[in-house]
Amino acid sequence: MSTRDTVRAVLDRYGTTYAEEAGIRLADTPAPLWQLLVLTELLSARIDAGIAVAAAAELREAGHTTPERTRDTTWQERVDALVRGRYTRYDERTATQLGDAADLVVERYGGDLRRLAREADGDPREAARLLQEFPGIGATGASVFLREAQAVWPWLRPYLDDRVLDGARRAGLPSGAEELRGLVGGDDLARLAAGLVRITLLRDDEDPLG
Template identity: 40%
Template sequence: MSRQEIVDALIEHQGQLYSEAIGANFARDTPQELFHWLIGALMLAARIDSGLAVAAAAKLREAGLHKIDAILDADDARLIEVLTDGGYARYREVTTGYLKETAAWARDSFDGDLRVLRDRAEDADALLEALQGAKGIGPIGAAIFAREAQLVWDIFHPRADGPALDAARDLGLPDDAEALLKLAGGRERFVRLMAALTRAALDGPADAVRAAR
C-alpha cells in the first residue's frame, strides 16, 4: 500500500481531534473554547489513560465547569465529584487544584483570552514557554495544546512532534512536518493526521490503518 493510503486511513478512522472529543469547538478560536482545550491538554498530560482524560474533560463541560468563572466559583468537592464521574479518580485532588490555579492565572494574566498570550509571544518556543504558566502544564502539556492549536494559530503550524512522529516512523511515513503536511493535503487534514498518529502511538493503529500499511 502507498503512504497516501495509510494517511487517508489514519485520518478517516483515527482522525478525531482530542479537542472535539472533549466537546471544545476549537475552530471557533474563541477565548472559551481555547481555555477548555487548555484544561483538556492539562488533563491529557497526566500519567493517566488518554481515554479517561478525555472523558473527564468532557464531563467538566457537561457540568458547565469548563469556564474560568465557573471553575473559580465551584467548591473543590464539586470539581472532585465531576472528575470522579469522568473516571479521573487517581489525580482528582491535585487536578482540582491545578484547574483552580490555571483559571485564576488565565483571568489575572490576560483576562481569560489565550489569544493575548499568543500575540505577545515572539515565536513558537516563547509561546510554549508562556503556556507553562498554567499550573499543571509543563512541556508535554504545552506541546499537546500546540498540536491542535495549530488548526487556528499560524505560530504553531505546521507542527509534528512527540508520539505522533514515533507512530509515523512505525507506519513507514516521513517524520517531518512539511512532508506529512504534503501527504495530508491541507491544514485541517494535517491536524487530524497528528491526532490520528497520536492515537496510533497510544492505542495502536486501527484495523483499517493496519490493512493500508
Template identity: 50%
Template sequence: MADPDPSRTCRELLERDGRTYAEEGEVGLRDEPAPLYRLLVLATLASTRIRAEVAAAAARELWAAGFTTPQRMRDSTWQQRVDALGRGGYRRYDESTATALAEGAEVVRDRWDDDVRTVRERCAGSEEVAEEVQAVPRLGPVGAGIFVREVQAVWRDLEPYLDGRAADAAAAAGLSRQPDRLAAHVPDGSFAALAATLARLGPGGVEDR
C-alpha cells in the same frame, strides 16, 4: 523504511480515526476565549499519566457542570471539581487536579486577562506557545505539546506541528517525522486531525504514558 505512498497512508489514518482530541473532549474549538480555555483544561487533564479518553471524559463532565470558562472554574468549589472529575473516571489524580484547575484559572486571569488568545499574540511560533502555556500548573511539556498539536487547527500559522509522540508514530508508520514534509501529503485543514491520529498509535494507547 519509508512508505512508498505516504499520501495513501495519511488518508487511511484519517479515515480510521481522524478526530482531534478537542472533538473527543467536546471542546467546540474556535479561536475564541472560552473554547481555547477548554482546550487548555483538556491538555492539563491529559498531562498526567492517564489515558486520554479518560481525560476527555473528565473534561466533558467539567463542561456539563458548567465549568467552561476561567471565571466559572474559579467560582466552582474544590469538591464540585473533584466530583466532576470523578464522574469522568478521573479518580487517580482527582483531588490534586481539582486544586490545579483553580490555580490554572487564576493564571489565565492574571497572565492573559482571561483570554488565551493573548498567548498567540505574545508568541512567535509553536515553541514559544508551548513554553508560554506551561505557566499553567500541571501543564508540563507533554501537555503543552498536546495543546499546540490541537490548537493549530485554529491557529493555522502554527501548522504544521507534531509533538514528539506524533512524530515518533509517524516514523514508525513509515512516514516523515518532519512536519513540513508530512504536510505535503495531507488535505488542507486536516493536519491537526492527522497529528492526533498519529498520537493514538503510540505504545499503550492514546497518550498512555
C-alpha cells in the same frame, strides 16, 4: 498502499482530535481555548487518555466552560465533577490545578488565551514556554495543547513533535514535519497529528493499518 492512501487511512481510522472526542468545538475564541487547556491539564497526568477525555466532557457539562465560571466553583465541586468522569487518582490535585489555571488565565490574559498567542508572537517555542507556566503542564502537556490548537492557530503549523513523527514512522509515512505538512491541507494537520499519536499508543504487535 501509496503515501496519499496511507494518510487518508490514518485520518479516517485515527484522525479524531482529543478536543473533538471530548465534545469541544474548537475555535479561536476564549471559551473553547479554555476548554482545550482544561483537557490538556487532564491529559498531562499519568492516566488513560480516554478517562481524561471523559472527565473533560464532565467538567464542561458541569459548567466549566470558561475560566471565570471555573473560578466561581468550589474545590469540592471540581473534585466531584472529576470523580463523575472517573478521574479519581488525581482528582484532588487536578481540582487545585484547575482553579489555579483559571486564576492565571483571568489575571494574566484577561480570560482570553488568544493573548497568550499574541505574547508568543508567532514562536511555537515561546508558546510552549508560556503554557508550562500553568500548574501541572510540562513539555508534554504543552505539546498536546499546541498539536490541537494548530487547527485554529495557523501560525503554529506544522506543529508535529517527536511523538507525531514516531507515529509517522510506524505508519510508513515520511518522518519530517515539512514532508508531512505537504501531504494534507492545513486544516487537517491537527487531525493527522492526533492520528499519528494514537498509532504510537497501539501495541507493538498491532498493525496500525492492517
